[in-house]
Amino acid sequence: MEIRVNNQHGAARQAAAIQAIKAVRKAVLSMPGKLLGLSIGFVMLAEILIFFPSAANYRSDWLIERTDDAYLASLAVETADEMGLGDEMIANLLTSADAVIVGRVYDGMNVPLLARPGGIGAAPVREVMLAEENLFERIFNTIGVFLAPEGRYLLIIDEPMAGDVGLVSVVVPEAGLKADLLEYSGRVLWLSIFIAMMTGGLIYLCLMFMFVRPMRKLAQAMTQFQQDPGNPACTVALSRRSDEIGEAESALAAMQDEVRTAFRQRERLAALGGAVARINHDLRNVLTSAQLISDRLATNADDRVAAMGARLVRAVDRGIRLCEDTLQYGRSEERPPELQPVWLRAALDDAAGDAFAATGAADWRNEIDELMQVQADPDHLHRIFLNLFRNALQAMEKSDAPLIQVRARLSREGEHVLVEVCDSGPGVPDRIAETLFEPFGRTGSKGGSGLGLSIVRELARVMGGDVYLKTRSEPGAVFEVRLPAMGG
Known part of the structure; x- marks a missing residue:
């Protein structure tokens, strides 16, 4: 024991x-x-x-x-x-x-x-x-x-x-x-040893009260905010210091306010999105019924009724496509890109072939070297240029240009390559260019939803690139796609 x-x-x-x-x-x-x-x-x-x-x-x-x-x-x-x-x-x-x-x-x-x-x-x-x-x-x-x-x-x-x-x-x-x-x-x-202990202790106390404690408070405020960003009590307390720590406190407080505002807007948008989805679903059902009726009107023996029915069919089709695009945009979240070497010329030829098959033929000129490679996701890259080519063809079909031409050319800037997609259309009006890359912004097409170019820019940015409207005036628009080059 x-x-x-x-x-x-x-x-x-x-x-x-x-x-x-x-x-x-x-x-x-x-x-x-x-x-x-x-x-x-x-x-x-x-x-x-x-x-x-x-x-x-x-x-x-x-x-x-x-x-x-x-x-x-x-x-x-x-x-x-x-x-x-x-x-x-x-x-x-x-x-x-x-x-x-x-x-x-x-x-x-x-x-x-x-x-x-x-x-x-x-x-x-x-x-x-x-x-x-x-x-x-x-x-x-x-x-x-x-x-x-x-x-x-x-x-x-x-x-x-x-x-x-x-x-x-x-x-x-x-x-x-x-x-x-x-x-x-x-x-x-x-x-x-005595001097070191005394001097070190004094320096320690000064730095502790002047820097360490304020930085610790900042760290605690950031941790609390991370755990509960919606709680106003987690806002950092400003010490009214005029040095870098005071600037960091002010910046953190401003960031917390912006994040909370963004969270509130996100909640409102989520609620609004849910309501829009329900309305969209019901509207799509109504438009489907209207499509059946318009199809029958389009086949009527009376030419005037058939013409009005055809116009009604086109209008209903645009409404249905708008509903589908809105629902798809609200649900979709682009997957992370799987970057790999991609032969750029072949990728553009493939996207141009799909665009021409769906929209109409054009004089296609690919001026990119066959040996040029970029670091990109093949699917994302295909969607980017497919949208750009479709937009170019749709813009040129409604213009009076004698030649429908789409051209791709290349330049180099540091670790990126710049692909320019040029068309022979009427260009992009200023009122449309301002919101060209915003979701549901103005478009040059009556049936467009305004989502295509916003998706194009999103896809390019997740791969480390971007898309710009380089030239908007006649004799055509020029879109510039920035992509990471291989071996940059």
Whole structure:
């Protein structure tokens, strides 16, 4: 029983430790945690960059101080007899200077004046000329102190602070400099950590209140709006800031209002569409009955009645087609395109053949190279040009043009190819061109529903292209179809 209780306590402690680790990891990987870590890291990086010049200056000061002490010791040696200095006093001067050998430089010759008993033996010696070192050499030599082998000595040659007294040479153990530099580095390290924590914390708090919290509110507002876009309570609260965050808040609030307006319009249009579909269904039934009667009138023996019956048949047919187009447009949603390489010339020939078979023959001129390929959906591409060719034929049939001609030509623009469909008809009037690509817009055909070109543009855009009316005046209209080229 006791073993089971201990196991339960151990499992509970392990679960608590795992939860604590997850919480710490979540805090570290969160935006505030990353911000705090980056702030401290950048401050520490700045401290590291400052440390090496500071350590180099500390080394230089340390060596200059030893040079000055050695100069005093050399003066004491030179005036020992006059001042009555004994050997013990001179030894104390050497000890205070941490020197093993002290000398003076005369005419380029280093003349030792004083040395401790035993000297330095066969230990390695590194010569240091402080006056000839630049900043980078001082930094490099400072790093070399930390990596120096045990027992190495430094031969310092420099002019003391006393002025024009010549050069002084002093041999000191490098271990003292290394120990003092390590102690100095430790002080700088703890001071740097303290400064980094304080500075990083202050930067973190400033950025947290100035940027992170407002951005978090924006993110929460966007998430709430995504979950319930119709709820007015999900509108972002404006802070009246004049910076980029204030602009983002204003833009988000404007977008939310536009989306809600679009949703309300969509609901109204959906309700209206349902009503139109019901009316359309009943109207189609009425027109079907009228079509039966008009067919019988068109076959009447009386020529006047037959003529009126024929006109009535055409009118009823247009009404039925309009009802069918409206219902189809309201139900249809174009499938996503399946893009693949398509031979453009062959596709246009195929669409032109279908259009001519259904509407009437024309002088067809395909000026596109046989090797030209585009990235498109074959079915979408066929529907686009079939509609354009049918419109061109219908426009030319009602014109007085002596030649019914449809022509396709090609140009290149960056990663797209531009296919121009030209006809020899009367062109497109300005009043029609304004709403040419809008659903149920004005058309040049009395029986047209105004949906063909809107569907053409929709099909082109889902494939990464577009359709424009390039030229609207006589001797004909020019429609430009933009399509992605292969290998663009």
